[in-house]
Amino acid sequence: MARTGPDGRAEDIVAVPEKVPVAITVNGVLKHLRLAPWTTLLDTLRDRLDLTGTKKGCDHGQCGACTVLVDGRRINSCLALAVMQDGASVTTIEGLATDGVLHALQQAFIDHDAFQCGYCTPGQICSAAGLLAEGRAKSAEEIRELMSGNICRCGAYPNIVAAIQQAMGQP
Amino acid sequence: MIGFQFSRAHDVADAVRQIATEPSAKFIAGGTNLIDLMKQDVERPLRLIDISRLPLKSVEEAANGGLRIGALVPNADLAYHPLIAQRYPMLASSILAGASAQLRNMASTGGNLLQRTRCCYFYDTATPCNKREPGSGCSAIGGLNRMHAILGASESCIATHPSDMCVALVALDATVHVAGPGGQRAIAFADFHRLPGDAPQRDTTLQASEIVTAIELPERGFPAHHTYLKIRDRLSYAFALVSAAVGLELEGNTIKDARLALGGVAHKPWRDPTAETALRGQPASPSTFARAADIVLRDAKGYEHNRFKIDLARRAVVRALTQAAAGTPQVQSSKKIA
Numbered sequence: 001m002a003r004t005g006p007d008g009r010a011e012d013i014v015a016v017p018e019k020v021p022v023a024i025t026v027n028g029v030l031k032h033l034r035l036a037p038w039t040t041l042l043d044t045l046r047d048r049l050d051l052t053g054t055k056k057g058c059d060h061g062q063c064g065a066c067t068v069l070v071d072g073r074r075i076n077s078c079l080a081l082a083v084m085q086d087g088a089s090v091t092t093i094e095g096l097a098t099d100g101v102l103h104a105l106q107q108a109f110i111d112h113d114a115f116q117c118g119y120c121t122p123g124q125i126c127s128a129a130g131l132l133a134e135g136r137a138k139s140a141e142e143i144r145e146l147m148s149g150n151i152c153r154c155g156a157y158p159n160i161v162a163a164i165q166q167a168m169g170q171p
Numbered sequence: 172m173i174g175f176q177f178s179r180a181h182d183v184a185d186a187v188r189q190i191a192t193e194p195s196a197k198f199i200a201g202g203t204n205l206i207d208l209m210k211q212d213v214e215r216p217l218r219l220i221d222i223s224r225l226p227l228k229s230v231e232e233a234a235n236g237g238l239r240i241g242a243l244v245p246n247a248d249l250a251y252h253p254l255i256a257q258r259y260p261m262l263a264s265s266i267l268a269g270a271s272a273q274l275r276n277m278a279s280t281g282g283n284l285l286q287r288t289r290c291c292y293f294y295d296t297a298t299p300c301n302k303r304e305p306g307s308g309c310s311a312i313g314g315l316n317r318m319h320a321i322l323g324a325s326e327s328c329i330a331t332h333p334s335d336m337c338v339a340l341v342a343l344d345a346t347v348h349v350a351g352p353g354g355q356r357a358i359a360f361a362d363f364h365r366l367p368g369d370a371p372q373r374d375t376t377l378q379a380s381e382i383v384t385a386i387e388l389p390e391r392g393f394p395a396h397h398t399y400l401k402i403r404d405r406l407s408y409a410f411a412l413v414s415a416a417v418g419l420e421l422e423g424n425t426i427k428d429a430r431l432a433l434g435g436v437a438h439k440p441w442r443d444p445t446a447e448t449a450l451r452g453q454p455a456s457p458s459t460f461a462r463a464a465d466i467v468l469r470d471a472k473g474y475e476h477n478r479f480k481i482d483l484a485r486r487a488v489v490r491a492l493t494q495a496a497a498g499t500p501q502v503q504s505s506k507k508i509a
Binding site: 020036037038040059060061064067073074075076079080081083084127130131134136139141142144145146147148149150 | 172174175176177199202203206207209210219221223251270271272273274276277407408503504505506
């Protein structure tokens with residue numbers, strides 16, 4: 001199917017390049033995939049690997065629901081091409097618990113009732129895991145600022161901050 | 172998003188060679204703006220060239236006494252780099268004022284310079300936009316222009332450059348190093364971004380097939396007297412209505428050197444040498460600051476919804492100069508304006 005681009009040239013919108021081999025370690029397991037280059041990491045996790053804990057909220061990097069850890073750093077998986085993560089290690093919400101024991105953040109979110117509908121929660125928890133690893137946030141004020149990339153439309157923010165403080169070992 | 176070919180660049184020369192083969196090709200590093208624009212059908216590259224693995228990720232001492240920052244240093248790494256925090260705290264602060272922690276982890280230094288405007292009409296392919304489709308008209312001039320430019324705009328475009336980091340970089344007199352088919356060259360930061368004129372489709376003076384390789388900072392970093400003050404609709408994770416980067420050198424209460432740049436007000440980070448000249452040699456006082464603010468805004472022009480930004484900018488300049496002179500820079504995690 002062809003259509004006219006902004007510069008007036010006809011463009012082939014189904015360029016159909018060959019799929020690209022991609023190897024990503026997801027929650028400790030190496031996955032070999034063949035992916036179209038435009039597949040995002042988010043869509044790969046949800047649609048190819050059935051890891052639907054990671055949520056598609058806005059799909060434009062504005063809400064944080066898709067937050068995962070790539071090589072330990074929190075990112076928006078909706079804005080990351082899977083082919084560019086070749087060789088990387090990805091941790092999603094499904095990979096945080098170990099041997100059936102909840103991650104300290106997961107337990108803290110339960111303890112502090114840090115959600116209502118729960119849709120933003122996987123992104124909130126993965127983002128908070130990234131925040132703990134960064135070690136920059138010391139105060140509630142700094143937690144709030146460094147968690148601002150995760151929107152909660154239920155408005156559970158005070159409880160989210162309290163849960164993160166618990167996981168940080170703060171009173 | 173349209174289908175595209177994907178390839179990886181092996182070195183800078185290979186990147187330059189690859190991008191020259193396809194007119195619509197784009198480099199991708201962090202991808203935080205480009206992927207979004209592709210999802211919106213605003214950018215339609217038929218090839219993406221992955222430069223994210225090129226060895227441009229270090230911050231090094233430069234021969235000029237300053238620092239050389241690789242184009243692929245992530246924004247977060249730059250903001251928290253000990254040498255940046257010590258010697259160029261205004262730059263660190265400006266980076267932490269922008270985007271979110273996740274986006275700063277992904278976004279590259281070079282990509283921050285090359286991000287496109289967030290003008291809503293640029294993003295909306297159903298409306299005319301001279302930046303997206305040259306000659307189609309500007310929907311913002313008679314439209315919803317609350318976020319738009321008050322300085323240096325044209326009949327063709329009133330979009331603003333969205334970066335915070337670039338406001339500090341222009342204030343610090345940084346230099347952009349680029350490589351292209353004709354070799355390497357250096358561009359003064361103030362000359363890197365353009366005013367819209369009658370060609371708003373061109374954001375920068377980067378030429379076809381050129382790639383940003385590094386940003387160089389001169390020695391003077393204003394660590395004692397600086398600030399980055401950002402005024403926005405939300406307290407975090409929002410683009411600036413107005414921002415001000417200030418660096419001062421004081422001797423007693425006399426201003427020996429001054430840097431002043433604004434964000435959120437123009438098609439480029441707005442630095443005003445006339446206002447800086449008016450500050451030099453003067454006492455650091457409210458009247459000096461007010462005069463400088465009047466000079467910066469002397470040619471400001473508002474549109475239906477953004478006239479408030481002229482006064483907002485004037486007050487932001489005075490407040491930022493006051494913060495810098497007092498040695499009490501704005502803290503980005505604090506929501507109180509000092």
